[in-house]
Amino acid sequence: MPSFHLSREQSHSVWNNSIEPALHVRSQDTVRMQIAEASGGQLSQNSTPADVRQLDFSHINPVTGPVYVEGAEPGDALVVDILSMEMETWGWTAIIPGFGLLADEFQEPHLRISRITSKYAELLPGLRVPLSPFIGTIGVAIAEAGEHSIVPPRAQGGNMDIRHMTPGSRLWLPVAVEGALLSVGDTHSAQGDGEVCGTAVETASEVTLRVNLVKNRPLTSPMVETHPRSLRSGHAWAVTGIASDLWEAARIATRHMIALISEKTGLSDEDAYMVASIAGDLKISEIVDAPNWVVSMHLDKEIFEGGL
Template sequence: MAPLPTPRGGHFTASHTVWDAALDPVAVVRSGDEVEVVAQEASGGGIRPDSTAADIAVLDLRRINPVVGPFAVEGARPGDALVVDVLSIDLETWGWTALIPGFGLLADEFPEPYLRTSAVDSTPGGGGVQLLPDVVLPLSPMVGTLGVAPPEPGPHSVVPPRRWGGNMDIRDVGPGARVVLPVGVEGALFSLGDVHAAMGDGEVCGTGVETTALVRVRLTVAPGRAPASPVVITDQRSFRLETSVATTGIGPDLMEGARDAVRQAVDLLSDERGISREDAYLLLSLAADLRVSEVVDAPNWVVTCHVPRRLLPGWPHV
């Protein structure tokens, strides 16, 4: 591949919507270089601050989850690891969360399009994310999609994650986190996008607070150290330490257990806060953490959905 100059004092905006080793890199960088990108919100411009659910119904799914790149990293070869340090995430002042028909853990129970836009205040001492008039969530900026080109001939959809990274939606991939990716092709061809201002573990409704952001990362090659699949090393600041009300899903199927735990939490939030089930489902996707709590006591396993206690004050009322 022909080397390209690395712009200094600027940032990258060129995006694509598939993984493909045949894509030309937007730049060639050295191991240890930092790159800064403007990652567009996940609809690729299909959702605006004044959008309604009608815009969700006609969303062009070919444009979703655009990622900026790819960046070729000098010296990166198959068998190496690409170490990605997330240095900073500067958020836009608004974001959106939606129910997209056919998408999400309870898609069969929420078949209609639904949309909420949120004000995002990331100024020092700011208010966080205003999802509902009486619900302000703390900021937890993270990068939902980052990865390298797969060696298999493309193109490949950017939506499902794979061994090479991609749309992993791991909440802890925020400032201070390190992601170690296996390199599949020469130069790695790294891209990132899909930034969230807030998201819970599981992203249960299928969306977080989807927003545009300025993201700065450092890319470093670790020769011969490719992991079997991506590894995330978190900074202590990325952990959410809150008391919670945890609903449970118990049975022999982890996916059904996840659905049971989330369904119970939807009903609990809707009843206690007097909000629609749709808003409760969105709220869980942003603020609750879905966890596998037990997988050793055959034949049943336990999945828990942890709802921050501040969203259910006083429950149960005894």
């Protein structure tokens, strides 16, 4: 099982099945990839909120690749084992105008640079989120010709932001074109389910993957086998949003969590929104008792020194 390496310079910023492969591998080969942080170098440890306003979305979420897998054809499944992730020592979280679940309520840019250690992402002094590295964008090329934005997820994967895509997890992807054309990017040090403010702790990294081709295994969408390290534990606060629309219920729950964090810690609403994005987990708690549905958001108490 040979091992290969790709640098973050071998990247692209759109899905396009005509992009020349950066690498050719076979089933069971291992690939080590350098991954750029989600701004593609537009933000640094010295950036300010003014830099957030100037972000060029055509360069957002660059992905390393594509990797051509010999023998892969439409109707096959590409199975990707996430073997390891090594994170940079800093990451960023931002409120980007026009982006996020509450974009209409948080219209000004905001930015926090986190210090990344072997155990935590520290957004602010004393505000430490347990380190849980995962891959935010991982997918194979789509069948449709031409350039397609990397921002929305698709049937072939992409920017799914599933925080369970940690080392030890396995991802199944439906192959849509010859060679599959696997690409990876947007690695995070921590994120809550929902990524409500639109960003996680966005961090450059180096990831090691193993690819395995399963012939004649048609899938209609990605499937994940999770690993226990991706699960949270401990005591948590859980707030609720109840409405006849799941989108609105999620917004209500997020507002309630922002208010709770601000009340308990004295953080600004902007910073509380970020905390909800990097550590709060949105869940559909009830969807059968029409006409109203319940969405809850859970936040582990251990995140703050002394608990909430």
